Amino acid sequence: MEFERDKTFLTGRFKSVGFAFKGAIKLISTEHSIMVQTSAAVLLVIAGFYFDISHEEWLIQTLAIGLVLGIEGINTAVEKVADFIHPEFHERIGFIKDISAGAVFFAAMAAIAIFSIIYIPKI
Template sequence: MNVRKFFRSFRYAMEGLLAAVQEQNFRFHLLSAFVVVLAGFLTGLSTVEWCIIILVIAFVIGAELINTAIERAVDLASPEIHPLAKQAKDVAAGAVLVFALASVIIGLLIFLPKWF
């Protein structure tokens, strides 16, 4: 195993995260994650609840990263507007929406009983 290549891959991954931070939706998901983590500390979540919250945050942010990658690849492959390119981007965005809505429901199931 080439150790230098291995550590270089982490640098590339960080560059990808920094590129994603330029996206408005990605920043919104990061802000939402920060608010949820803060609420979790103030609420006193159990270890299992924290595991669920961390997984949900990772899924939403991961989905947003994949969506951004798909959008960039589609833009590169099809610079002009094409119905299939639009569909690919819309479907990827729809996947993020599904994860985000599920995360809201999971968050409500975890937090509401503790608050009321």
């Protein structure tokens, strides 16, 4: 079976969104780190309603949640590709995976700072 590109703009975009949604569901349902982070995101959304955060705080919180989940998704993809290419331990593959995990760490630390700035004064 050969890949056939969809040549129409609108149906091609709908297919792309469908693939993206399918990927997000796979990510949330199979990766434990994403499950934990998604649960934390849900709790933060509930906290946002409870503490009645401002419009600007909602924007920043939403951006922080999206950043962490997006970077974690990229990290997961890098790890899966690395494991596919070289299933056994390899020093260079480990280095690449560590750098990818480091990117998640930076995003998570920024998100923690943002959530602290939003919620500590309200508690």
